[in-house]
Amino acid sequence: MENSEEEKVVAVIMVGGPTKGTRFRPLSFNTPKPLFPLAGQPMVHHPISACKRIPNLAQIFLIGFYEEREFALYVSSISNELKVPVRYLKEDKPHGSAGGLYYFRDLILEDNPSHIFLLNCDVCCNFPLPDMLEAHKGYGGMGTMLVIKVSAESAYQFGELVADPITKELLHYTEKPETFVSDLINCGVYIFTPEIFTAIQDVSTHREDRANLRRVSSFEALQSATSRTLPTDFVRLDQDILSPLAGKKQLYTYETMDFWEQIKTPGMSLRCSALYLAQFRLTSPHLLAGGDGNKSATIIGDVYVHPSAKVHPTAKIGPNVSISANVRVGAGVRLISCIILDDVEIKENAVVMHSIVGWKSSIGKWSRVQADGDYNAKLGITILGEAVTVEDEVVVINSIVLPNKTLNVSVQEEIIL
Structure with missing residues (x-):
């Protein structure tokens, strides 16, 4: 019993918002894209029911910009059906994929989870989450990402990465690179330890420091070159977390041999x-x-x-x-x-x-x-x-x-x- 008490897991599913999903018109006019039915179940239902298979799952959060009323009915019915609390959290403004996680950190951490799953709603795969959790525990890093091999011709559309073939450590990561890097791509399914919040905080702090430095510095050139920086609370998972932490024995990969697609259209x-x-x-x-x-x-x-x-x-x-x-x-x-x-x-x-x-x-x-x-x-x-x-x-x-x-x-x- 001791063990199950301390090993709680929570899952976070990013559902985006009405500004996104424009390629999904005219079907997204009257239904949020995450609730559009695939195989008779709302799109978001597939990752949610996959989370249900994770041992010691405490709760599931959906994070997005849709109005809460659009999700209220679905969230209450799915919570009853799966007997797992599912909560919809509305962002006040875009914070980026990592910033959105950080914005709701107190809620996400309220059960003291040992691990946090992060999934994107517009990804279609068989979500091998329990296997991924086992692999992640074996690697002992801060995060593990699901990856898949695709054709060299299509890889440029995604985040390409290089992993150590033996240890599976993430060595290099680039989002939609100009030139071919690798046929291994990021599937948009992750598992992190709570240390991820420290890493996101570090990005924000670093930006604030740079901003303060600019204010006191009199170099005009420095100012013009970096005045276009992002807001301190806008943190992207790929460019701000995955790329800088690659090759530092913090991030690892788990390759799926099954199907994977992105649902953009x-x-x-x-x-x-x-x-x-x-x-x-x-x-x-x-x-x-x-x-x-x-x-x-x-x-x-x-x-x-x-x-x-x-x-x-x-x-x-x-x-x-x-x-x-x-x-x-x-x-x-x-x-x-x-x-x-x-x-x-x-x-x-x-x-x-x-x-x-x-x-x-x-x-x-x-x-x-x-x-x-x-x-x-x-x-x-x-x-x-x-x-x-x-x-x-x-x-x-x-x-x-x-x-x-x-x-x-x-x-x-x-x-x-």
Whole structure:
């Protein structure tokens, strides 16, 4: 009993805010991006339920700039469901990824945790948190970061790093480098000891000292060169903490061999929904639908159907389909690789593929809403915003349709404002 008393762990999930996530429009107009459903669960639900597997987890904090009311309902229901306190903490202004942590340090440390997990909400992976904790304890450093190997061509988009192949120590770290450094990148999942707060404090103090030095110094040149410095309470995890501490036997890496993606665009959310649905086969098979076309619809591959949705037995659904609450799917409908949001109606013999259909939208008989399925291209998937009506026999290909539009003619490669 002694041991479990002293070894408490807390988790912090960074959820960003409405100023971020502009690439997620038109889906982020009426729902904060972290609550957008992937595989039928809010995006933030996946890291939260992964935290539930951490031994001796005391509580989970979500930190962001959204209004508290936007998260209140979700936070209370998930706390009840997981039997772990989940609290949303609203920043007064941006403090940077490390500064935000520091701003709420008293709350984060109130349980005297021995370890603090820090996760980014817009990351999709299998979150191997218990294994990472074991590795971190073995390394004996201040922090351990999850890393993954990616193709040399795509590495520049992320934080690249060099680690010692034997000890796994982080030797060098650069955020989005100009030239190729390494094919190992930062996954945005960390574990720290409470010493991280001292390290963040040191950055702020150092900045204040430099600012004070500038005030008393009469060197004009010095002043102009450094007057653009950041506010003392704005501390970035990557540039201000990870880069300077690399190679000092403080930070270590844990490599995942599983999947990892960043959810920056609606296209990537469709890809990540597929990854999470596949993950459910291992972690939560009860969430996946089944059906053979007799009493219920024919299901192919991994599909999530909300219990309140009504799907006609002659429909054929999957793979990679997620159907939200109160959706009505008519006879003969075919759905492939799509996210259907709440209160959508899809009428007889319509086809939807590689698309996201917004809340309260309606798709007419014999209509097609489709795209090529290139998740990285701007129009690689079709997106219907909230309350879009596609009339009977209309075809919508590789397009984005903003909310409250009615389409009575076919469109291709268009953004309909």
